[in-house]
Amino acid sequence: MAALETLLSRVSVSSLVEPAPEGAVLDGILEAGLRAPDHGRLAPWHYVLIRGDARRRLADLVETALRARDPEAPQPLIDKQRGKFLRPPLTIALGARIRTDHKVPPLEQMLAVGAGAMNLLNAIHASGFGAIWVTGANAYDPRVQAGLGFVAPDTLAGFLFVGTPAHGLPEVTRPALAGHVTEWAGLVETA
Numbered sequence: 001m002a003a004l005e006t007l008l009s010r011v012s013v014s015s016l017v018e019p020a021p022e023g024a025v026l027d028g029i030l031e032a033g034l035r036a037p038d039h040g041r042l043a044p045w046h047y048v049l050i051r052g053d054a055r056r057r058l059a060d061l062v063e064t065a066l067r068a069r070d071p072e073a074p075q076p077l078i079d080k081q082r083g084k085f086l087r088p089p090l091t092i093a094l095g096a097r098i099r100t101d102h103k104v105p106p107l108e109q110m111l112a113v114g115a116g117a118m119n120l121l122n123a124i125h126a127s128g129f130g131a132i133w134v135t136g137a138n139a140y141d142p143r144v145q146a147g148l149g150f151v152a153p154d155t156l157a158g159f160l161f162v163g164t165p166a167h168g169l170p171e172v173t174r175p176a177l178a179g180h181v182t183e184w185a186g187l188v189e190t191a
């Protein structure tokens with residue numbers, strides 16, 4: 001029951017301060033990622049930890065990629081993008097090592113990476129920390145991906161920003177079950 005309460009109380013937290021999980025607590029969180037279901041046991045997950053001074057180097061990489069995408073990018077936009085990667089105490093880049101020579105399709109391998117990310121989020125919450133999963137133009141930029149060690153077909157499923165919630169956990173209204181669950185009793189009329 002305690003586990004279900006943990007799952008039901010998780011929320012994304014975007015305002016994060018020190019400390020981030022580290023040591024054995026962080027190892028436990030990362031181990032949870034590797035417990036995701038994984039068709040073919042391909043173990044496509046690869047987590048890159050960015051913390052401390054490395055955050056500035058990631059911000060530099062993001063800035064270089066942004067300037068390449070948009071040579072006219074205004075300084076406030078550059079500063080905003082840099083800030084996203086400078087502020088979180090810990091960023092986990094969600095690397096996906098994708099096999100194209102295997103009968104398990106890349107989509108399923110990405111689903112395993114996504115399931116791993118969800119396990120990380122739940123484990124972070126269960127450990128008393130906060131996190132949010134983000135993607136966006138930087139995550140999909142091949143320059144950023146390559147700078148983190150991922151070249152196609154390997155890719156990034158985004159970033160987890162991780163730390164301690166600055167203002168507690170936000171109140172979130174969740175969708176009602178009735179709108180998302182039906183009991184199938186035979187063919188559904190879709191026309």
Ligand SMILES: Cc1cc2nc3c(=O)[nH]c(=O)nc-3n(C[C@H](O)[C@H](O)[C@H](O)COP(=O)(O)O)c2cc1C
Pocket residue numbers: 010011012013132133134135136157158172
């Ligand atoms: C694959 C993926 C990518 C996401 N990318 C972003 C993003 O770039 N920016 C953002 O604000 N939220 C993004 N989100 C949504 C947040 O992670 C989060 O789910 C959302 O704010 C709802 O909060 P909740 O997790 O408490 O329901 C993404 C979610 C997923 C699953």
